[in-house]
Amino acid sequence: MKKHSNLFILLLILAVFGGIGLGAQERIVIGGRSSMMLADSVYLFPDAEKKIVAYARGDQGLGNFITAIDPNFKNSVWFDRNAGAEVYASFKPDLVILKSSMMSQLKAPLDALGIRQLYLTLETPEQYYEDIGVLGKVLGDERRGAEVVSWFASHEAKIVARTSKLGATQKPRVLVARISTSGEASWQVPPDSWIQTIMVERAGGQAVWKDANPGSGWATVTLEQIAAWNPDYVFIIDYRENSSKGAEAFRKDGRFASLKAVKSNAVFGFPQDFYSWDQPDTRWILGFTWLATRIHPELFADISVAQTTRDFFSFMYGLDESAFRTLILPKIQGDLGEQF
Structure with missing residues (x-):
C-alpha cells in the first residue's frame, strides 16, 4: 500500500460518515487477521476500550495481552477472523477496524451493507506514526494520538541518531x-x-x-x-x-x-x-x-x-x-x- 494511502482512507471515511462526529463510534468491531495487533493499537486510546463490542480471535500461542489488562474484554463477542460481512453486520457496528490487507476481501461487501470501516497498515515505523494519527482523528482523541506518536518517534530517533x-x-x-x-x-x-x-x-x-x-x-x-x-x-x-x-x-x-x-x-x-x-x-x-x-x-x-x-x-x-x-x-x- 502506498505511503499516504491511509490519509486517503481517512478522507473516504469522513465522506461516508457525513455529519456524524468522529468521536461518535460507540460500537467498534476489530476484525480480520492480525486482530491482536489492531487491538493493541486501539487500546492506546483509553476511551476506546469501552466501545469494543466484538473481536476476531487472535492468539499466537503465548496468550492474549488485552484479556490480561482489561477484565471486561472477555465479555466482548469473539468471532472467527475469516468471518464474512454478514457476521460483522450482526454486531450492528458504528465502525469496523481492519488491517489494510483485508480491504480486497471485505471492503465491497461491508460497503454494500452500509458499514463504516477503517483500514490500518501498521507494518513499518512510519506507517505506525501515520496510522496512530489516523486512529486519534477517528476516535476523537487527536491529542493522545500525537502523544503516542511522539513517544515512539523520540525513542526511535535517539537510537538512529547514533547508528546513522x-x-x-x-x-x-x-x-x-x-x-x-x-x-x-x-x-x-x-x-x-x-x-x-x-x-x-x-x-x-x-x-x-x-x-x-x-x-x-x-x-x-x-x-x-x-x-x-x-x-x-x-x-x-x-x-x-x-x-x-x-x-x-x-x-x-x-x-x-x-x-x-x-x-x-x-x-x-x-x-x-x-x-x-x-x-x-x-x-x-x-x-x-x-x-x-x-x-x-x-x-x-x-x-x-x-x-x-x-x-x-x-x-x-x-x-x-x-x-x-x-x-x-x-x-x-x-x-x-x-x-x-
Missing part, C-alpha cells in the same frame, strides 16, 4: 530468523520490506538476508545459505514458545559450529511477553531498542531495555509498577541481557 553515523565496516552482519518446527527444525527469513529488516538496519546492522527473499512472506533458507552468510549475530524468533530455546538449539546444532555468531556466543532469542517484540505490534519499539543494545552495546550503554519496557507499558497502557510485575513481568522471556 556508523560506517559500513562498523555494522556487523546480522541474521534474524524464525524457527519453523514442522517436522525437523528449519529457519526462515523475512522479506526486505518487513519491519524485522528495517529494525536491523536502523539498529546499526547489516541484514545478511537482504535480497534473498523477494516474496511477501517468510522464506525458508538452507543451512548452506546460513553458513555462507556467516553472521556476526543471530537473533531467533519464536511466536509460540520461549525463543531462548530456539536460540539454544541453534547454538548446539553442530552444523552451525563454525559460524562467527556461534563461536562468539552471539546467538540470542528475541524477547517476548504475550507477543514477540520483532513484529509490527506496538512492541516493535521495544524490539528495536533491544536489538540496538545487543548489536552495539558500547553505543547504548546508557539505555536500559528493562526501564524502557516499564516506561512503555506505563505510558501506552497505564500499567503501574505493581501491574507490570503482576501482568507483564511473568510473561517476559527471551535473551534480554539484563535483569528486570
